[in-house]
Structure formats: structure tokens, C-alpha cells
Amino acid sequence: MTKDVVITIVGSQTEGEVELTTVGSYYNKDDKHYVFYEETPDAGLSPIKNKLIFDDKSFEMTKKGSVSSTMVFDTDRITQSTYQTPFGPIAMEVVTNAYELKEAEELMEMDIDYSLGLNSLEAMPCHVYVKLEAK
Numbered sequence: 001m002t003k004d005v006v007i008t009i010v011g012s013q014t015e016g017e018v019e020l021t022t023v024g025s026y027y028n029k030d031d032k033h034y035v036f037y038e039e040t041p042d043a044g045l046s047p048i049k050n051k052l053i054f055d056d057k058s059f060e061m062t063k064k065g066s067v068s069s070t071m072v073f074d075t076d077r078i079t080q081s082t083y084q085t086p087f088g089p090i091a092m093e094v095v096t097n098a099y100e101l102k103e104a105e106e107l108m109e110m111d112i113d114y115s116l117g118l119n120s121l122e123a124m125p126c127h128v129y130v131k132l133e134a135k
Contacts, residue, residue: 001026001108004135007037011128013116024050026132031055033108035132041066045086052130056101059110059130073099073112073128083118093117106134 005026010019024037035052048065058074066086072079073096083090095115102109110130115123 001028001106001132002134003027005035006133006135007035008131008133009128011126013126014124023135054101054110057099059099059101059112073114075099091119093123095123108132 003025005024006021007024008019008021010017012018020039022037022039024035027034033052033054035050037050038047039050040047045066048063048067050064051060051062053060053062057076058072060070060072062070067084069083069092070081071092071094072081073094075096075098079094079096081092081094083092093116095117096112097115098111098113100111102111108131110128112128112130114126114128116126117123
């Protein structure tokens, strides 16, 4: 995989689907994959810096900026974190039902099925698909 990558992220929850396509930087160190990219949210909020760290067992997505959070997807454990928004914090619980990493020379794909509980409400089924392509 090259350093410069095109990142496509498609997330779906019960209320619909969101897709983001952007460019970023890819690195591999100590058998872990790292991807860094920025996104600009709607409503005039400041840019969000994102970091993905993953291998064949787990996937971690960290956001820092106008919203901040770290979500860890690991089929061996339930993870909890806080989603910091301009409107206040939201407690999250992630149960990863399935995680798959497909690797090729110029393409990587991650497919994650999970349940997301927010502020102790009933968990909703979710899915995220991440694709990295050499630029």
C-alpha cells in the first residue's frame, strides 16, 4: 500500500446511511496499520482529525476536534467510550458482532457489524465499511 490513500467509509444505522470519501496517509508499523485523515463536518464546525489503527483482530477509530471519540471494534470484548459533542457528552457501548479485514497490495477493506448503545438506551444494529485504495 502506498503512503497516499483514498479512504471511503460507509456507515449505516437504523436511520440511514452516511458515506465519506477523502484522502489521507497510510503507514504500517509493528504489524499494525495506521491511517490519518481530516474531515469537515456540517454546520460550520471545525475540522476533525481522524486516526484509524487496525490489524486482523481489531479496528480502532479516533476522532479529535469539534467532536471527539474513540471507538474500538473487537469481537473478544465489549468496549465503552464517550462521544464528546458541542451539545454535551454521549456514553457509548460497542458490541462487535463481526470484523473482517481483506488485504491486497493496493486495496484494503474492513467490514464491521456491531451494536451501538447510546446513553444506556437499547442498542441499535450498525455496520461500517472502510476501503483504502492506493492514490
